[in-house]
Amino acid sequence: MAANSRLTIATHVLAWLALAQRRGREVLTSDQVAASVNTNPVIIRRSLGDLRRAGLVEVRHGAGAGWSLARSPEGITLLEVYDAVGAQPPFGLHHTEPNLECPVGRGIRPALSDVYSRVERVVRQELADTSIADVLRETLLK
Amino acid sequence: MAANSRLTIATHVLAWLALAQRRGREVLTSDQVAASVNTNPVIIRRSLGDLRRAGLVEVRHGAGAGWSLARSPEGITLLEVYDAVGAQPPFGLHHTEPNLECPVGRGIRPALSDVYSRVERVVRQELADTSIADVLRETLLK
């Protein structure tokens, strides 16, 4: 499978909403966001649904509907986006239970769980150190 | 799809080889390793092939064939195993190119590449700090 791009899509959406807001546009529709990401509006609505459930964006229904940031771009970290989109952790344990009569088979899963927890922790720390405002600033410099 | 378990399988294999070596067994066949991991021997041979190409294990052909560690378990880090199995990075960029006429679409990919590089770096650092000997020790304690 291709690498998971959900964090990328969601971050792109939030950065675009942040820029629109700064330019004085109150809301954007999923069609307008999809035009920037260059994908189907339903993909965008799925991502925006995740972000809405996490309290990062707000939606307005009816005529003149659309999306806007629920909080300032400086206060939204990539860690919140990561949790919002429910990305899977990078490493998984065995699909089938190892042979428990083997000393390695018995203890390897808790041992590796510890290692993977440490990896997950540093990843989360790194994501927590970057905000949507940071990403937008870097984006406009490129 | 289920999470990627290749690093887990390869680490299990190496830990089992390390323990067998300590117990005085010169080599293990892929069938014997598969019995501990509880999977098909071909899965194990695929993993061992990756590890052999990376110089972490050695194979003996012909009658009395089998596998053994090429280096001491203290000197093999999980980072080397990670590189050997060619695991994909946790995050991917857009599948389709964003709209380059949008300022966000133009700059978002290099900006996110920087973020993802930082994440990759801390993951690699964490994996480099753990050896097969560490994993085996923790495994036997559980």
Next chain:
DNA sequence: CCTTACTGCAACACCTTCTGTTACAGCGTA
């Protein structure tokens, strides 16, 4: 009240990757 425009979501097809399995040729030691 009714039109209008957009959201929310189900359903589906397609693609890719991973796991697991069978089969068999290749190889080197005893």
Next chain:
DNA sequence: TACGCTGTAACAGAAGGTGTTGCAGTAAGG
């Protein structure tokens, strides 16, 4: 030479992501 194991191709099945269509729900604005 015979044997046992490796190396690898080929294939099936499962799972998840992406993209697409279709349609009901919803509220602003005339």
